[in-house]
Amino acid sequence: MRVSTNREVRSYPFTEYQRLELDPVYDYIxxxxxLCRVRLPYGGEAWLVTRHDDxxxxxxxxxxxxxxxxxxDEPRVTPHVQPRGMLDMDPPDLTRLRKLVAGTFTARRVERLRTRAVTVTTDLIDRMVEHESADLVGDLAVPLPITMICELLGxxxxxxxxxxxxxxxxLTGADTEPLLAYMAGLVGQRRERPTDDLLGALVEARDGYGKLTEHELLFLAAGLLAAGFETTANQIGNSVYAMLTHLGGLVPPKLVPSAVEELLRFxxxxxxxxxxxxxxEDVTLSGGTVRAGEAVFADRSAANRDPRVFRHPHRLDVTxxxxxxxxxxxxxxxxxxxxxxxxxxxVALATLSERLPELRLGAAQESLTWRTGGALRGLVALPVAW
Ligand code: HEM
Structure with missing residues (x-):
């Protein structure tokens, strides 16, 4: 039995998204x-689930x-069918590829990365404070993750x-070839001269041990590079913006770890x-049964505001x-x-808070420009002063 009272198919996206706001219709749905039926601009209909447990x-x-x-012809928002690399796989292929990368993030490696991130962030902030104001996106949020993922991959x-x-x-799937061709060039260099970065390790896993195909290697490396900076760069910029606008300033360094989790939720x-x-197979969820062969979207942003799990879900509570x-x-x-x-x-939020505890917006909130048309939300620039 479906509990859905509204049997109509909703057009998705429901509304054009605004900045970092989550459409209130999600609370209703x-x-x-x-188990909401949606029709996407391309590829037809699917189910949408929004409850945390579903x-x-x-x-x-x-x-x-x-x-x-x-x-x-998957239901989707963009015209292109997006090849997703690892995200298009199930176990055991998925597990095989994930293992190759997961090994990179040993506790010791991660601690070394943390030390390096502190140095990179400190240098970037040193350069920022030479002026009276700065663009937090261009001066910190973008260069930090780019530097880190480049050094890690090689x-x-x-x-x-x-x-x-x-x-x-x-990332949008509009054209995957240029990044794959670029990666093929770097892989070729490693074959001439091996390196001990992540790309070198992946080439060795391919050539020495046959643990992945050439196509998997290129897609994995390109995916790590692309996913490795776009996401974090936007999340850093959005996080600073959210703290300045919702909380009136940065949080003290000791609250940063829980603030980072809350910002990932909010x-x-x-x-x-x-x-x-x-x-x-047929699977029963809160709103009814999804039949074998049907597509379902699991909406993480909606789940992150589920009042069954989060008290005052629309409040940014860094504790x-x-x-x-x-x-x-x-x-x-x-x-x-x-x-x-x-x-x-x-590291970015704690170092900023230590160095520039009085950080504030350097321009009116309404004058800020947000990216449009991409896979991620984020600011084009975030003027700040201190
Ligand atoms: C704030 C930053 C980030 C956020 C919010 C984020 C979020 C996510 C989410 C939600 C997924 C799951 C997608 C799904 O199930 O459909 C995912 C997968 C993935 N992320 Fe991230 N990510 C971030 C940073 C990174 C970084 C830095 C890297 C690379 C070093 C990375 C590499 C990947 C890869 C390779 C996958 C696919 C894994 C798979 O299919 O098994 N992400 N990420």
Whole structure:
């Protein structure tokens, strides 16, 4: 039995998204249409789930598949069918590839990365304070994650003017070729001269041990580069903006770890609903049964505001604990860069708070320009003063 009172198919996106606001219609849908039928601009209809428990089920339950969507005209917001690399796979292929990268983030490696992130952040802030005001996006939020992921992978930071544009079209699926071709060039160099960065390790895993195909290697490396800076860069900028506008300033360094989690919960970073999962068997969720062969979108931003799980869900509470948000995903596709993302966010926000505790907006809130048309929400620039 479906509990949905509204049987009509809703057009998705419901409204054009505004800045970092979550459309209030989600509160209605979560309560009244937990299994909501939506029609997307391309690829037809799907289900949308918005409750925290349903979202987690769809993301973790092996009766839902990503691989089953490959080669289909998947419901989506953009015209292109987006090849997703790892996100198009199910276990055991997924597990095989994830293991190759997960090994990179050992506790010791991550601590070294933290030390390096502190140095990079301190240098960037040193440069910021030489002036009376700065652009937090261009001067810190973008260069920190780019530098970190480049050093980790072994991609020359100097190539940034080339690959930033390619990474964007890679992420939206509009054109994946330029970034893949760029990666193929770097992989070729490693074959001539091996290196001990992550890319070198992946080339060795391919050539020495046959643990992945050439196509998987290129997609994985390109995916790590693209996912490795766009997401964190926008999350840093959005986080600072949210603290300055909701809390009137930065939080003290000791509150930064819980603030980072709360900002991952509270800020809807994804512009739209993301990648559907396909039921391979009938599965019963809160609002009824999803039939085998149907597509379901698990809306993480809506789940992160579920009042069943989060008290005062629309309040930014940097002391919230526990905080079982799904901002970094859940289950088998849980963000592979989660440790790196967390450490960059923590280092950026703590160092800013130590160095510039009086940080404030350097321009009227209404005058700020937000990106449009991409996969992620974020500011084009964030003028700040101190
Ligand atoms: C604030 C920063 C970040 C956020 C909010 C974020 C969020 C996410 C989410 C929600 C997913 C799951 C997508 C899904 O299930 O449909 C994901 C997957 C992924 N993320 Fe992140 N991410 C961040 C940073 C990073 C970084 C720094 C890297 C790279 C080092 C990275 C690499 C990946 C990869 C490779 C996947 C796919 C994993 C798979 O399919 O199994 N992410 N991320």
């Amino acid at each position: 979560r309560e009244n249409e937990p 979202v987690r089920t769809v993301l973790v339950d092996s009766r839902f598949s990503r691989a089953a969507g490959v080669g289909r 991609v020359p930071v100097a190539d940034r003017p080339d690959f930033t544009g390619w990474a964007q079209t890679f 800020l809807p970073l994804a512009a739209t609903v993301g990648t559907p999962r396909w039921a391979v 919230r604990s526990p905080n079982p948000h799904v901002g970094l995903g859940h289950g088998i596709h849980y963000c592979l860069g989660a440790q790196l993302a967390r450490l960059e966010l923590q």
